[in-house]
Amino acid sequence: MTNPQSWASAADPTRRVGRAVEFHARIGSTNDRARELLAGTDGEGVAVVADLQTAGRGRRGRSWASPAGANLLVSVGIRPRLDADRLPLLGLAAARAVLIACRQAAPGVALAVRWPNDVVSAEGRKLAGVLAEAASEAGQPPEVILGMGINTNWQRAEMPDEIAVSATSLREVTAAAVNRVALLGDLLEALDRGVAELEAGGSPVPALRADAWLDGKLVEVEAGERRVRGTVTGLRDDGALLLLTDDGPVALQVGEVVRVASAGSAGVAA
Ligand code: BTN
Numbered sequence: 580m581t582n583p584q585s586w587a588s589a590a591d592p593t594r595r596v597g598r599a600v601e602f603h604a605r606i607g608s609t610n611d612r613a614r615e616l617l618a619g620t621d622g623e624g625v626a627v628v629a630d631l632q633t634a635g636r637g638r639r640g641r642s643w644a645s646p647a648g649a650n651l652l653v654s655v656g657i658r659p660r661l662d663a664d665r666l667p668l669l670g671l672a673a674a675r676a677v678l679i680a681c682r683q684a685a686p687g688v689a690l691a692v693r694w695p696n697d698v699v700s701a702e703g704r705k706l707a708g709v710l711a712e713a714a715s716e717a718g719q720p721p722e723v724i725l726g727m728g729i730n731t732n733w734q735r736a737e738m739p740d741e742i743a744v745s746a747t748s749l750r751e752v753t754a755a756a757v758n759r760v761a762l763l764g765d766l767l768e769a770l771d772r773g774v775a776e777l778e779a780g781g782s783p784v785p786a787l788r789a790d791a792w793l794d795g796k797l798v799e800v801e802a803g804e805r806r807v808r809g810t811v812t813g814l815r816d817d818g819a820l821l822l823l824t825d826d827g828p829v830a831l832q833v834g835e836v837v838r839v840a841s842a843g844s845a846g847v848a849a
Pocket of ligand 1: 607608609610632634635636637638639641643651652653654697707708709710726727728729
């Protein structure tokens with residue numbers, strides 16, 4: 580178990596994202612605590628970390644399971660200086676930051692991003708996920724909570740069957756224990772850079788195109804009421820997933836890949 584004091588060493592007061600770290604042995608959801616902090620005067624950029632969440636949540640109303648002290652569970656609230664049309668790129672920038680940090684912890688291991696923001700192994704096993712939640716009222720300057728869960732030292736033998744079937748962890752892909760504090764430091768640094776790049780007019784999309792796990796694969800995506808089936812042809816500049824369906828090309832801005840029917844030839848980089 581990580582010494583509670585040691586989490587502070589992942590903070591860097593010269594950064595905006597991750598300038599401080601607040602550790603909780605047990606909490607409902609780190610996203611909720613980051614939201615509370617952001618509502619105060621000095622909460623932007625504080626990384627909230629927990630050993631255990633009693634109400635951890637994932638995308639689309641799912642829960643996020645993680646045994647005490649095994650994984651990295653972290654949320655940061657930010658006030659992005661971005662126009663509304665570029666806000667969806669924030670979740671992609673967070674996924675890119677998670678990928679960078681995971682690669683630092685697992686050098687030489689092939690990892691990729693499965694749209695929109697899962698980090699997966701070459702076989703498509705989920706290693707990490709991002710939950711981006713809006714925290715501001717309509718018409719107000721944007722406030723966003725970025726919650727990131729990285730399966731770190733969780734061994735597949737200890738995962739419930741329904742998770743083990745499609746998940747992995749840094750420990751599994753490296754066959755070694757991973758230091759969660761160092762992983763957090765790398766993640767916060769990459770996220771701080773990613774947010775600054777976005778605000779300066781850059782985009783995570785070109786890098787994500789090079790690291791896209793779904794390219795060339797035949798998939799089914801749940802997008803609202805629709806279920807769209809097609810072959811993934813890439814990412815649009817705004818982060819939408821591009822598919823070639825029987826009815827022609829389709830771009831999906833939001834959605835969840837619920838089925839991957841066949842593997843294409845696209846490889847993944849280490
Ligand atoms: C997903 O892939 O569905 C997103 C998972 C996000 C989980 C993290 S763990 C830290 C933060 N707190 C939460 O309650 N959820 C996110």
